[in-house]
Amino acid sequence: MRRFREYLALLGRAVEVTLIAILGGLVVLVTADTALWSLFEYSSPIVAEVQAILQIWFGFLAAAIGVRYGSHLSLNLLVSRLSQRARHSVGVFVHLVEAMFGLFFVIYGAQLVRTVSNTLPGLGIGASSQYVPACSAGVLIIIFSLEKTFSSAHQDSTDQEMGTGDD
């Protein structure tokens, strides 16, 4: 179990490093494009396509890491009024819903990758590649939300053993 957690931490770190690289890459790409555009009034279609793909990867990976750290915006108004035990159950429910969201993105993202057949004119690659990040992020969301579900359940059983559960 400890080793499994270490692998998950490593995976989370890898996603973070990828996010940093993508944001840095976007800064470099848009700077270069802006320079070209300012000097020669030219904007490469390849740059626009790479930028779009990077943005999609960035958005989906950040969504996955947001699930890991619980940093997505949510409404705490009602749940905060519940007892600790009820809050815990709601927490587990939320993680399962997050996993379901990830599963939908894997299934329908994969369907989209299979269905879309046109080509990106600048890069000359399949337009379906734009939807690969949705599947990847879906897998990550499932992993991270299940990790949180299990750690919540583990926390609950520990609390019960120690008699700290709130009725």
Place this chain on the structure above:
Amino acid sequence: MTEGTMIVLVFMVFFSLLLSRVPVALALGLASFAYFLTTSGPPMSVVQKTAIQMSDEILVSIPFFILCGEIMAAGGMARRLIDLANVFVGFIRGGLAMVNVLASMFFGGISGSSVADTSSIGSILIPMMVRKGYDRDFSVAVTVTSSTQGIIIPPSHNAIIYSLAAGGSASVHALFLAGYLPGLTVGVALMAVSWWIARARGYPREVGVPLREAKSILIGSLPALVTPLIIMVPISMGRVPAHRPAVLAVLWAAGVSTFIYRSLPWRRYPRILLRASKTSGMVMILVGCAAAFGEVLTYLHVPARMASSLLSATDSRVVMLLSVNLLLLVLGLIMDMAPLIVITTPVLLPAMIEVGVDPVQFGVILLLNLGLGLCTPPVGSTLFVGCAIGKISIEKVTMALWPFYLVMLAVLLLVTFVPAFSLWLPSIMAP
């Protein structure tokens, strides 16, 4: 299933998930999936719409603005802007409160984020104000309310979110210009209230800064002051897409912090990039899923239905505008800003256009309303950050907020009922 039943189903899924503390972006996505799974439409449209929206060229300016704000906060620009504000208004009674508002006007205008503003300005000024004898609740209240200027004074990433949610009916360029006058008015009004309270409570004034020192402070803060110009001048003059000046502002802020101020070593950049990634990624998935949800609402004719029911409820434009303001204020109490922009814009904007409200004016009304919401419990992210920095309870600060809240409401009414107040500048600079 009838269209009415589908609407009930979609909103039931959305609100039940929302109330269970499921992240807003995911609730929007799942409600969209629920629609497609119960109709003959393909559920993969949700994924497609989310991805396409996230690849929008303009959307990349959000991470850039957030990154710029992070670099400025970490690179000591906030400290210099506070020193500069002190030169201008520190000598007036309640000078530090004035400095707080003016520094937020400078900094918020650059970072575009009220939370970043509260944490960077507040962490310096709140303890300083308390040491000088200002009441703690007052110090936090003035910090929290003044930071909302950043939402309206350009460049504001929330204005970009609105522009995207409005589906192109309000350009980023026009929205930025429309925010100047209301934002500056909020600042002046907050300074007036601060002065009035300071006089009544006998808060101190700061010693005037000698001319020579003032000069060196001004020179030192010039690079920070140039940052909003880098963004705003090209956008105002040449209709340049927002992401181009935004990336230049990032490079400028990094260059100034690292090479001129020498206060931001390279090793700190990965952490700054990661923090900006987490914040902006959260916004991007929200905007993406909201686009999918917006498409579902359009299939179900919800915006048109909402417009017609609002129009049939009252003939009076005044009553309708007041009701929409009230609705937004109430929603602002319980939900955060970005989700509300993406949810309410497609629903309310058609009705507003029907009664003759310009989409740009409605954008400013929406941002001001939701900015007020950021300062109010139970869900007010700026208020929470302010209270955490000031080490004071939310209840105490809420009581101290009222005078500030009232003047902000007055500005809101001005924006609502005097269209020229927000539309004058875009009409001459972006006709």
